[in-house]
Amino acid sequence: MRFSMIKKALTVTLTQLRHLIALAEFGSFNQAATNQCLTQPALSRSVRALEDELGQALFDRIGRRTELTPFGQQVLIRARQMISDADDLLGASQDISAGRTGRVRIGMGSGPGAILASPMLQHMTQHHPRLHFEITRGNTELLIIALRERSLDMAVIDARSLEPADDLRVVPLAQLRGAFMCRANHPLSGKRHVTIAQIRQFAVASSPLSHELGRELVECYGPHAHPDSLVSLRCDELGNLVDVARASDAILLSVRAAAMDLDEIDIEPPLGMPAKYGLVTLAKRSQTSLMPMVQQLITSLFANSAGSR
Numbered sequence: 001m002r003f004s005m006i007k008k009a010l011t012v013t014l015t016q017l018r019h020l021i022a023l024a025e026f027g028s029f030n031q032a033a034t035n036q037c038l039t040q041p042a043l044s045r046s047v048r049a050l051e052d053e054l055g056q057a058l059f060d061r062i063g064r065r066t067e068l069t070p071f072g073q074q075v076l077i078r079a080r081q082m083i084s085d086a087d088d089l090l091g092a093s094q095d096i097s098a099g100r101t102g103r104v105r106i107g108m109g110s111g112p113g114a115i116l117a118s119p120m121l122q123h124m125t126q127h128h129p130r131l132h133f134e135i136t137r138g139n140t141e142l143l144i145i146a147l148r149e150r151s152l153d154m155a156v157i158d159a160r161s162l163e164p165a166d167d168l169r170v171v172p173l174a175q176l177r178g179a180f181m182c183r184a185n186h187p188l189s190g191k192r193h194v195t196i197a198q199i200r201q202f203a204v205a206s207s208p209l210s211h212e213l214g215r216e217l218v219e220c221y222g223p224h225a226h227p228d229s230l231v232s233l234r235c236d237e238l239g240n241l242v243d244v245a246r247a248s249d250a251i252l253l254s255v256r257a258a259a260m261d262l263d264e265i266d267i268e269p270p271l272g273m274p275a276k277y278g279l280v281t282l283a284k285r286s287q288t289s290l291m292p293m294v295q296q297l298i299t300s301l302f303a304n305s306a307g308s309r
Contacts, residue, residue: 014086016050017079019043020058024076027065084150088286103132104290107143107155110207110238111176111275114258115305116156116298123297131290139208139236144168147280153288156298159278161210169283171295174302175274176255178213180204181262183246193268196221196230199251205233205241206253216273257305277302 022032023043033043051058058072068076108116117135124133136143136152140162143155148167159170180199188194188202209217209227217225224230233250235241242259245252252259255275279295281287 012050012053014083016046017083019046020050020076020079021083023047023059023066024068024072027067029066080150102288102290104288104294105134105136105151105153106294107136107138107146107152109140109143109157109161110236111158111255111258112156112277113137114238114242115255116301119301120297137237144280147282153281154291154294155280156277157280158210159276160212162280167283169281170278173277173279173299175276176257176302176305177274178254178271179256180265180267180271181245181252181254181256181259182265184263186249186263188251188265189263192266194265195268196225199265199267200224200230203232203250204230204253205244205250206231207236207238207241208234213273220269220271
């Protein structure tokens with residue numbers, strides 16, 4: 001009995017799982033078959049054979065559309081994990097045989113992206129030209145979704161914006177202090193003991209702020225400092241906001257290291273809320289052998305940016 005169960009489990013192939021994933025993504029046998037370079041009858045037979053092996057329906061056929069059953073949704077999660085693991089194994093083998101060093105896919109929040117992206121790309125070009133290195137920029141929520149879907153290997157974000165979860169591993173990287181900043185010759189540049197009321201006379205630009213930081217702003221400067229009231233220009237791409245502050249009277253609220261060419265405003269009381277950056281990975285996923293090198297590089301770049309302020 002035990003032997004027959006093991007034998008049956010082994011008849012579920014990676015090819016069948018790829019067909020399952022394709023059909024779930026396209027919702028159409030015709031489109032999924034085209035994507036998999038199959039005829040529609042061949043794809044139908046593959047999916048039917050997988051359903052027979054598992055003993056339950058994976059899809060509900062609704063006209064020309066197909067939708068995952070509740071059981072199918074659970075199988076899809078495991079299928080993606082199995083295919084990801086298989087692709088990682090195949091990729092490692094191909095990298096060795098072709099003389100490549102591997103692949104790293106890293107997501108970055110607005111602050112880390114502004115500080116790390118360019119120097120990391122330059123470092124990889126100079127020191128690891130055969131490394132396949134990809135950077136994705138986005139907000140914390142989207143990056144964590146991509147991490148869980150295994151389209152990212154790791155993410156660098158402000159840990160204060162991350163909801164605790166047992167499937168995530170967070171390694172602290174750096175704490176960088178925040179500041180209100182403006183261009184040279186701005187009306188507030190060089191002034192002493194600027195108040196939040198004076199700040200509010202100008203457009204304030206910021207990437208999305210965590211709830212924790214919002215509470216700290218209110219506690220430090222009063223209810224008018226709540227991000228919903230204070231911030232009038234908001235964008236996930238911090239670099240765009242830096243450009244706006246350089247060319248206008250807008251005031252940038254961000255980590256100081258993201259815009260060292262801007263003047264820091266001497267606000268009273270001083271802004272004492274550091275960004276707490278962390279490296280996030282999936283807790284149960286085996287990490288690439290390149291992880292220590294990437295983590296060391298990120299830590300070094302953060303240290304350099306903090307030291308240059």
